[in-house]
Amino acid sequence: MYKFEGNINNIFIISSKSIFFILTQTEEGTFNTMEYNFADIEGRAKEKWAKEKVYKVSNESNKEKFYILDMFPYPSGAGLHVGHPLGYIASDIYARYKRLKGYNVLHPMGFDAFGLPAEQYALETGQHPAVTTEKNIKRYREQLDHIGFCYDWDRQVQTSDPKYYKWTQWIFLQLFNSWYDRTENKTKPINVLIDFFIKEGNKNHPCPDNDLLLFDDTTWANYTEKEKRDTLMQYRIAYQGYAEVWWCQNLGTVLANDEVVNGVSERGGFPVEKKNMRQWFLRITEYAERLLNSLDKLEWSEAMKEMQRNWIGKSNGMEIKFQIAFNNETEFDENIQIENLDNNNIEKKIVTKNTPEIKVFTTRPDTIMGVDFMVLAPEHELLAAITTNEHKSDLNDYIQYVKSRSERERISDVKQITGCFTGNYVIHPLTHKKIPVWVSEYVLAGYGTGAIMGVPCGDDRDHAFAKFFKIPITNIFGIKYTGEKAYSEKTGTINNSGILDGMSIQEAGIAAMKALSKVGQKKTNYKLRDAGFSRQRYWGEPFPIIYHDGIPYGIDEIAEIIPQNNKSETDFSLPVELPMVKQYKPGPDGQGPLANITDWVNTDYGTRETNTMPGYAGSSWYFLRYMDPNNSHVFADRKATDYWQQVDLYVGGTEHAVGHLLYSRMWTKALYDLGHIGFEEPFKKLLNQGMIQGKSFFTDSFYAFEEETNEKVLFLISHGRAINFEKPFVWNDKKYKKSPGSNEFRLRNAHFFVDAKGRLTKTSFKDLILFEGAKESEVDYLLNLVIWNGKTEDDEWYILCNSEIEKMSKSKHNVVTPDDIVNDFGADTFRMYEMFLGPIEMSKPWDTKGIEGVHRFLKKFWRQFFDEQKGWVINNEAPTNEELRVLHKTIKKNW
RNA sequence: GCCCCGAUGGCGGAAUUGGUAGACGCGCCAGACUCAAAAUCUGGUAUUCGCAAGGAUGUGCAGGUUCGAUUCCUGUUCGGGGCACCA
The missing domain is CATH 3.90.740.10 (Valyl/Leucyl/Isoleucyl-tRNA synthetase, editing domain)
Structure with missing residues (x-):
């Protein structure tokens, strides 16, 4: 038992590339072993952080602010894999560094919780998306906590929370109630436009949807309510138009691009065709020039700016x-x-x-x-x-x-x-x-x-x-x-x-x-097109829109036009909550599931919009909500947004190069124009982390027929060796004849079992098939269908595999989760190894085997302070000149 | 097809401004310690020829610029990401 009396709070290892934080942030305490006991060290640290809310961030501070943000994850059922935290670790290190440099650092995390997979899962299993999403978020949270991030969890946002999407809907109404004044290049309230129409018609403000539309003040005055609203619709930032969607007659539903594979539906393989449907849009094209020009002010990689430029395509x-x-x-x-x-x-x-x-x-x-x-x-x-x-x-x-x-x-x-x-x-x-x-x-x-x-x-x-x-x-x-x-x-x-x-x-x-x-x-x-903003789906934000006499109104307007004496029982305030349902089946005529809930659709003063908003709705403004996450009066207090301003460093993958990043930029500009925030670009500096890829293993496989029974049997064989079995052969005393050709056979999860030389031995093969759910009784039968290639040094049969580097994903069965790594080696080893893999921006394959080296390094590092014989070897004596010389030489060398 | 990025030992990568290619780590090999193992420590490890000293080759491929190219330019091949309803 050793007593720890040092007062080291933060130990940094500083190199030219990265700064690694060691979780050893501890008060006086005792360590019951002289070994590097990461579980003990990290456990104490995490307990202390949680108990004392060490990372709670205040909006009131004299310190200079720094806002560092990760792209928040979609909480999928598969959980986090080792690829996800790469960017989180990098930003976490930087957040800690900035904090120690004296900044007030906002470093939050949340969840992009609406999305198609949850709804798809609901369709298949009947479980409500809210339930599975909650479950997934809990799991993500556990996983993230394991890794020891310094997030202020009191600021967590979740796009599917009514308290959050109330404001997504509110922003939508701002966009619905706005138009783009080309003469001043500014988003303005629709009332300003109506005033122009009353005074002079539209001669000075040509219609963005239809440049032939021209009317004067008298014509405007004589328009019916419907004609007026139809005309205004052609100016609004959030407006209705027509767009094509994939329609699948057999499934009776609209499909996402993702759900259409090789011209048929992914589910069921049914034929699909394009169908034109009335949809909501965001008039992002009006912002094209500004989105293009202000790119120059951003500290983004040239490649990323280039992608946005090409997307805008002037x-x-x-x-x-x-x-x-x-x-x-x-x-x-x-x-x-x-x-x-x-x-x-x-x-x-x-x-x-x-x-x-x-x-x-x-x-x-x-x-x-x-x-x-x-x-x-x-x-x-x-x-x-x-x-x-x-x-x-x-x-x-x-x-x-x-x-x-x-x-x-x-x-x-x-x-x-x-x-x-x-x-x-x-x-x-x-x-x-x-x-x-x-x-x-x-x-x-x-x-x-x-x-x-x-x-x-x-x-x-x-x-x-x-x-x-x-x-x-x-x-x-x-x-x-x-x-x-x-x-x-x-x-x-x-x-x-x-x-x-x-x-x-x-x-x-x-x-x-x-x-x-x-x-x-x-x-x-x-080339930029207006952004389609409708989905015929359930699991998304409902629109705060009601059709009265067939004309769409924002619910804020509905509340105003209801006659005072006509007391409505319908609540026309925000949020328009997503109703609970038991079924997720599509509505009639390609409408979303909400169309089936007639109680909800029919209100005292018209029918509700049954589309929901797309995935990017909630993510287009979430960085603002972190600044003031619990405010129920406004999306974020102006004082808070004025203090935190732009995100100083945004970390995420290039896959969001155009979608999310462009929409966020547009929303920010619109909110800025309308006077709700004081800056017009959301993300000052952008860092794109590369993807951590997984290694998948394959063997060859072929079918053969047993001569007597004519039974068809699938054999597995070392990669490239199927060709040796073109002639009839004997296997386990039975005669077989191979059918023509051979196929690559994906060995699910084999990355846990294959040795460094790509060999899968009989023992590890057995472990693999048991891991994959085979029954003990089936093992011998399955092992008999493997044509072994040779024997290892240890006299074990093996089969030779081929490997491919591909995206790490559940569907490819090559996922490594951070949980196992953290349990075996500790969060510090995991974090350090991720940083050690290579440049943050580059894609690289995951290899669990390399982690030992980093772990050994941390053990060695621990021994610098903790000697086997003498115990704790640090003290508070002033360093000698010689020691200082070594220290500064080292800093200089590594920095 | 179009746009963006990448390619260096058995593996991840280093060389940040054009100046000794292969830092550091993994793996592998050998040694020390040990009854033995683990842990730990020490040394070796691009390829190739050579007993050695030493030589030759070498940064996807083909050219170019330069006294000098992993680095700059042109072309090309392969891999990854995006292409508007996956997130």
């Missing part, structure tokens, strides 16, 4: 109108109704002779004389109207085909060229030649105008299209274009182009814009 070009060339008058039906991919929901538009033109967007007006055809997106609104009768049935077949294709497939299958001729033509604005109009899946409705001018000699995709459909190609690049491959570089001169002849590409661009000024205009286009 391109300068020109929008050009092409007249439709009707073959004869009868082919243009004055009253034809537009039929699109889905005609149920689309507002019917009438095409008349007053709108007989098609707009295209191009970044290369210099190539205008090389236009040989035009391609429309299959969703293009004029498509049905311009297609000649002769081509109608081909077109319908083609559109049917496109419905089954994902957007990804449509743009990435460059080898497979598909399309359909409409039979119609447009007139080239300069040459007045007839240009054939085609339709093809590679043109997307959501980008530009949903139509392109095909310039085969200058664009690879157009070139392939022209070659495939044998459309004659005009060469405007002279010898630069060989006839084999499009010339897409931006150097050289333009030929064969009339007035543009002999000009450089740049000069021709300017000249062409001038020549086309009557039929076109300069235009900046963004």
